[in-house]
Amino acid sequence: MDNPLALKLSSFTDLSGGDLAALDAVIGTPILRDAHSDLIQDGERPEKVILLLRGWACRYKVLEDGSKQIIAYLVPGDLCDPHVFILDAMDHSIGLLTDAALAFISRDAIIHLTDCCPKIARALWWSTLVDEAVLRHWLVNLGQRDAFDRVAHLFCELWDRLRQVGLKEDDELEVPLTQEQIGDTMALTTVHVNRVIQRMRTEGLVSIKRKKIRVHDLPRLRELCGYDPSYLHLRRRSQL
Amino acid sequence: MDNPLALKLSSFTDLSGGDLAALDAVIGTPILRDAHSDLIQDGERPEKVILLLRGWACRYKVLEDGSKQIIAYLVPGDLCDPHVFILDAMDHSIGLLTDAALAFISRDAIIHLTDCCPKIARALWWSTLVDEAVLRHWLVNLGQRDAFDRVAHLFCELWDRLRQVGLKEDDELEVPLTQEQIGDTMALTTVHVNRVIQRMRTEGLVSIKRKKIRVHDLPRLRELCGYDPSYLHLRRRSQL
DNA sequence: CGCTTCATTGACCCAAATCAATCTACGTGG
DNA sequence: CCACGTAGATTGATTTGGGTCAATGAAGCG
Numbered sequence: 001m002d003n004p005l006a007l008k009l010s011s012f013t014d015l016s017g018g019d020l021a022a023l024d025a026v027i028g029t030p031i032l033r034d035a036h037s038d039l040i041q042d043g044e045r046p047e048k049v050i051l052l053l054r055g056w057a058c059r060y061k062v063l064e065d066g067s068k069q070i071i072a073y074l075v076p077g078d079l080c081d082p083h084v085f086i087l088d089a090m091d092h093s094i095g096l097l098t099d100a101a102l103a104f105i106s107r108d109a110i111i112h113l114t115d116c117c118p119k120i121a122r123a124l125w126w127s128t129l130v131d132e133a134v135l136r137h138w139l140v141n142l143g144q145r146d147a148f149d150r151v152a153h154l155f156c157e158l159w160d161r162l163r164q165v166g167l168k169e170d171d172e173l174e175v176p177l178t179q180e181q182i183g184d185t186m187a188l189t190t191v192h193v194n195r196v197i198q199r200m201r202t203e204g205l206v207s208i209k210r211k212k213i214r215v216h217d218l219p220r221l222r223e224l225c226g227y228d229p230s231y232l233h234l235r236r237r238s239q240l
Numbered sequence: 241m242d243n244p245l246a247l248k249l250s251s252f253t254d255l256s257g258g259d260l261a262a263l264d265a266v267i268g269t270p271i272l273r274d275a276h277s278d279l280i281q282d283g284e285r286p287e288k289v290i291l292l293l294r295g296w297a298c299r300y301k302v303l304e305d306g307s308k309q310i311i312a313y314l315v316p317g318d319l320c321d322p323h324v325f326i327l328d329a330m331d332h333s334i335g336l337l338t339d340a341a342l343a344f345i346s347r348d349a350i351i352h353l354t355d356c357c358p359k360i361a362r363a364l365w366w367s368t369l370v371d372e373a374v375l376r377h378w379l380v381n382l383g384q385r386d387a388f389d390r391v392a393h394l395f396c397e398l399w400d401r402l403r404q405v406g407l408k409e410d411d412e413l414e415v416p417l418t419q420e421q422i423g424d425t426m427a428l429t430t431v432h433v434n435r436v437i438q439r440m441r442t443e444g445l446v447s448i449k450r451k452k453i454r455v456h457d458l459p460r461l462r463e464l465c466g467y468d469p470s471y472l473h474l475r476r477r478s479q480l
Numbered sequence: 481c482g483c484t485t486c487a488t489t490g491a492c493c494c495a496a497a498t499c500a501a502t503c504t505a506c507g508t509g510g
Numbered sequence: 511c512c513a514c515g516t517a518g519a520t521t522g523a524t525t526t527g528g529g530t531c532a533a534t535g536a537a538g539c540g
Contacts, residue, residue: 061380064466069383071376086366091373091471126326133331135375136311140301142382143309143427147528178486187383192528194488211486211537226304231331387496418518432496434520451505451518 003027004077004165005051009123011164011234019117026109027051030101039080039094039102046090048104051079055100056176060184061092070185072135073097073158077165082110082124098176130233137231142187145225150186151196152225155206155215160229173215243267244317244405245291249363251404251474259357266349267291270341279320279334279342286330288344291319295340296416300424301332310425312375313337313398317405322350322364338416370473377471382427385465390426391436392465395446395455400469413455 006023009015015023030053033039039050039057057074071092074080080094085107114121134157141150155173162168175182179193188196197213200206205217205224215221246263249255255263270293273279279290279297297314311332314320320334325347354361374397381390395413402408417425419433428436437453440446445457445464455461 059376061376063380063384067384069380071379081369083365083369086362087369087373087473088475089470091473092376122326125323129321129323129327132372132375133327135372135379136299136301136332139311139375139379139382140303140309142379144303144307179488180486189529190487191489191530195528198488208487230329233327233331235328420518429497430519431498431521435496438520448519 004053004167005079008077008165009120009127012126013119013123015119015123019120022113022117022120026105026113027053027103030054030103033096033100033102035096035098035100037096039096040090042090042093044090045088046081046084048106049079049082049084049110050094051103051105052076053101053103056097057094057100058097058181058185059092059094068184069187070181072131072138073161073185075158075161075165076167079105079124079127082114082128097181126233133231133233147186147188147192147196148199149225150188151182151193152200152221153227154182154186155213156218156222156225156227156229157232159215159218160232160234164232164234171216171218173218175213175215177213244293244407245319248317248367248405249360252366253359253363255359255363259360262353262357262360266345266353267293267343270294270343273336273340273342275336275338275340277336279336280330282330282333284330285328286321286324288346289319289322289324289350290334291343291345292316293341293343296337297334297340298337298421298425299332299334308424309427310421312371312378313401313425315398315401315405316407318371319345319364319367322354322368337421366473373471373473387426387428387432387436388439389465390428391422391433392440392461393467394422394426395453396458396462396465396467396469397472399455399458400472400474404472404474411456411458413458415453415455417453 003020003024005027006015006020009023035055040046042061052074054076057078059071059074059080060068061071062068074094084090114124137153137157141153145153155175158175159168159173162173177185179197180190182188183190183193186193197206197208200221201208205221206213206215208214221227243260243264245267246255246260249263275295280286282301292314294316297318299311299314299320300308301311302308314334324330354364377393377397381393385393395415398415399408399413402413415422419437420430422428423430423433426433437446437448440461441448445461446453446455448454461467
């Protein structure tokens with residue numbers, strides 16, 4: 001299966017052949033975009049739903065004083081706001097962190113998809129609820145945890161999310177983020193992110209290869225920061 | 241109109257008489273509960289959707305080390321997670337901050353309501369998207385703003401949300417929260433919240449009457465903290 | 481080879497935390 | 511009616527995690 005959305009939704013529900021075909025149909029020809037371009041900007045009115053097929057993106061908000069907060073990461077298989085048409089205008093931007101392949105899905109196609117395939121509708125709901133749970137978890141991170149635990153939690157979460165869409169077969173995680181981006185995510189300065197990662201490195205938890213951070217020792221990282229992945233709701237509700 | 245949910249949804253869409261009747265029907269006899277009790281706890285599986293009719297509640301998460309983060313406030317008219325049945329278990333708790341009146345709505349009643357009344361279904365969707373926008377805004381607050389601005393933003397938001405459900409006719413806002421609760425919300429210690437509020441008091445922005453904080457000078461508070469309420473999406477999308 | 485983008489390091493600073501008392505207003509039982 | 515207990519608000523002294531500022535590497539690239 002090379003449709004990361006289908007793969008992600010499958011981790012929640014059993015999709016039929018028809019469901020899978022419907023999910024493939026909405027994608028069409030992938031559109032390629034370069035890193036650092038914005039998919040949609042704060043204040044714009046979205047006309048399409050964006051599905052990320054390859055690469056990484058993020059939601060972010062820039063304040064008047066120039067400070068920036070990354071609000072969420074989008075990885076392959078993530079669909080931004082299937083029901084965003086209801087609102088008037090975006091209250092944040094979505095930008096690409098890497099080169100990416102995208103599918104732009106029209107409002108009508110989304111409506112058709114959910115009307116035809118109740119399982120998909122339900123699975124998209126689930127996905128939306130998980131996105132919200134992740135947001136709540138980030139809020140708890142920023143509010144209550146120190147710098148080390150914040151960064152460690154981020155790595156643990158990305159590990160689990162990438163594994164869910166089949167992008168992690170090995171036992172290492174490669175993080176394609178600059179230390180500045182990690183800082184904008186966890187509300188730390190580049191300098192401090194660097195010091196945290198230094199510490200992780202001297203403790204043998206991560207290493208740097210070609211400017212990319214690699215996480216080796218996930219079990220110990222999890223234990224050190226008290227990570228509990230239940231908020232990702234990776235298991236489906238038993239009776240469904 | 242004494243149904244705060246109907247009032248809230250009306251601010252987004254025009255509800256018919258039938259819609260209003262349907263919304264009244266799901267409420268039934270309000271249930272009274274005392275402050276400080278939990279409506280649902282972390283790890284439990286919700287069986288009913290909770291509608292808050294009177295009083296204040298909050299979502300919160302307690303960490304292993306005992307620290308607590310308030311994740312959201314629920315005020316009259318707020319419905320928690322209309323689609324929470326999809327998930328396996330709660331990843332946070334919901335507790336009452338004041339004495340309250342509630343309606344517990346069954347899963348079937350929610351499904352019936354949304355199946356019969358497409359306008360209500362859409363308005364509930366809108367409400368869910370606004371909740372998520374508020375959460376994103378809080379994340380930006382915790383990550384990028386200093387103590388004064390965080391507390392000021394909270395007051396401004398509560399002002400707008402209460403006005404939306406008809407609980408604010410005068411030009412003052414009474415905040416029924418302890419300084420400790422404000423601290424747990426904005427990730428500050430009680431001591432520091434107190435100092436921030438002292439400052440607001442000496443600058444004539446708020447006052448304390450009978451242990452309740454009262455906000456007088458909203459315009460200046462808004463200006464001082466750079467508050468922009470667009471994230472609450474109080475205006476409906478024009479063409480709907 | 482010179483840019484440019486990231487990563488790294490050191491010296492110093494500050495907003496907010498911590499610790500530790502008070503103070504105040506209620507509410508309650510006697 | 512009052513002494514007492516308790517939750518919450520205040521205040522002061524001190525500490526600290528992380529920020530700020532300012533260079534210095536180091537790798538990739540046109």
